[in-house]
Amino acid sequence: MKKFHVQTIFIVSIFLIIAIFNLGEKQANACAFLNTPHTYEADKNRSAYLKLLEYAASGKLFKGDSNFELPTGEAGTRQNRREVNAELPQEILKSIAWVESEILMATTQVAYNSKGPALIAFDCGYGIMQVTSGMQKPAIGKILSKEQVLIANHPSYNIAKGAEILIEKWNQAPQSRPIVGTDTDSDPNILENWYYATWSYNGFSGPGTNKSNHPLDPIFGSWPRPVYTCDGRYPKNQFPYQELVWGCLNNPPKVSGKQLWQKINISLPNLSDPIFANKLALSNFNYPYAAMDMPTPKPIHYSTKPQSINPSNDMMLGKPNASLSKDKLRIQTNAKNNLADRTIIITNNGLGLLSWNAYTTYPWIVLEKPAGIALGKDIECNMTKCQRESEVIIKINPTLLPDTRAIGKIVIQFANLNIADRVITVDAFAEFNSGVSGISKIY
Template identity: 70%
Template sequence: MKNKLLLVIFILIVVGISSLNRPKTMIACAFLKNPLTYEADKNRSTYLNILEYSASGKLFEDDIFFQLPTSEAGNRTNRREIDAKLPPRLLKSIAWIESDMLMATSQVAYNSKGPALVAFDCGYGIMQVTSGMQKPDNGKLVSNQQVLIGTHPSYNIAAGAKLLANKWNQAPQSRPIVGIDTDSNPSILENWYYATWSYNGFSGPGTNKSNHPLDPIFGSWPRPIYTCDGKYPKNQFPYQELVWGCLHNPPTIKGNQLWDPVQVSLPNLSDPVYADKLSLTNFVYPYKNMDIQTPTPVHFAKNPNSLFSSKSLLLGNPKLLLSRDNIKIQTNIGNNNEDSKITISNLGTGLLSWNAYTSYPWIVIESPAGIAIGKDIECDLPACQRESKIQIKINPTLLPDARAIGKIVVQFPNGNIVDQVITVDAFSEFNTGIAGISKIY
């Protein structure tokens, strides 16, 4: 009996260890390859303008997918909708923590275009938007919203702003409230503590990335303020303290701070008023026992500036020029690469997003989505090319016959431009031997 018991224990241990070592399920992102995007100026002035304008709610106020929702205020018993904006400096601080306020990978030059920044969890661009950026189910095409978030900095920022606003509005149904003594006023920066925590995941001990301030992995309280200059490793702080740190100590470029510092207050975890509410025992959905008073001293957000030109927001009136609507490719000869490319040019202003797809399995589209740069947007040569090129290839093993006709559809989700259809004529010519004769090697 004892031997059987030991055997069972041994099996359970082995199974447990194997489950720990089992590879995690990979997340399939919206695009098979990183889409191409535009990276603005090194000083981040363009992105700072867009972040400011997005916080005002006016960036895409008539777009149901990217407009900001109405804010809420009040306690659990009197929650109501109010007319409020996002705190601009908070949004900027989140953008810096998420990506160093960059839309493209670090190899891409400023004022040019290249592969978008994509994280392992399908976080795209400046705001590292993950919500809705996974591969569509059941073979569906990527949506216009996915294309815009992955290629256009302005839409990426708008999506991040909307995500933050939605996190705020999750209280009290699925998030606790900050500011039970201040009517949970969204104009108070300190009241965004839980919403900011939620932007990166309202997670606690035992999860892949805990953001609970009392998780032992972060050490004892009080902790130093994060400095936003690389002095401290990010993994020593919960997410919301990283953001608070960049509000205290904004990043600098060429000696200039990107925004005015504000000494926003954290919940004092040495005070039982906050420590008891934030205890790990209260970290249970829907977190109704975690409602807290506004940390003091209180700091009010500045009203966002809402006066910007369309050029400074990378918006405008894009106009399409497509180099051709048909292409011929012979698969068994060395084709000139330029002969198998489609060029997308933007003769107008702003940025023109595009994506290309086909339902023909033998057609291979090298670039799934990208951007064409208008004449008013800075584009520093030689690193920057205003037009986009779609490289088309053929997989001859999937051709249904020696010659096949297929189609590629190119869409333009922000240009009010009808879909463009490109005909692909692929053919192969093979030399065949005489039956019954073979060479012996």
């Protein structure tokens, strides 16, 4: 009997240890924002985002900003690699954006030309380009970096980061990725040469992983297989990622009955051809993947560069200006209808989008929204569902107050302004019944 109890206690202890370990693991793997930040969603036809995607691909978006500028590219064979201009095919970038999010920055419940919760995937992918890099946890302890805030709630910066990630995937060859274009000098202007970089954008993964993108993985069936049509006809999980992107170039998505870009009959590696089948053989899928270097699939298609790309109002690149409605709050914890007392209004008196985030190190102060966006006068705003100003709403958790009265601070940062953080003083006090009906006192 005693042995049974000892065994039971031992087993329960093991389960408790496992539970604690798993809890810690979940916390470690939490996304950067514990609560969903708010963002701006532009027009339904995606015209603003398509312009931004072209501008980002040209290397001009946020040039000079070390966190968001497009790095230089590379070209050449494995033995003859060299730097080239900071550019990438706008066609590939647009198609990736559609596959990732249907080129949406916010959740589908958010009206166009208005604000609302940002689009966040289960794997901490944020926004249009579903950026996961650096978005799994706050950058500085429990505090977000400005880069994380901009990726999460500013469409222009989100697109810029996606473009940067894509060209970095391209530049991983030949050190840790194979090369497409052994016969074309791996020219980055050729769309087909971006096959491996596109594969890598979603994860250069193969059989046995959580999400394989290897075209010869048996989970995708035999070759040849249908071309992905980008219209919902086929489930995405029936194709490796790069074939989704190629499919949306072959069959452009439509919004309001209009194609978002011109059809491109981009060529996939023909897996019935021994040249490509041998290069992509599963036995070659080993780091650093040199045996997978392959010629450019034919026929070749070159990227088309827009004749002139200049910043415009609908690209959300205007210079914002910030003002706050107050810098002190006095909150009675159990008072009713005191929303105005608990709210700070952030106004953008300039242009473009103003990205902000708020944080506190005081556990009794609760911020309903960790980050948001305020609209400048040049930003289109659906007035029935859109408010140009942004709100920071504060709640007090009275159970965590160190005393019946406490003073704390909230810090508000403006991610795309080079100005000092604003500090808001919060004076919280609790009211308790004295025990005599109708009488109360404040401590």
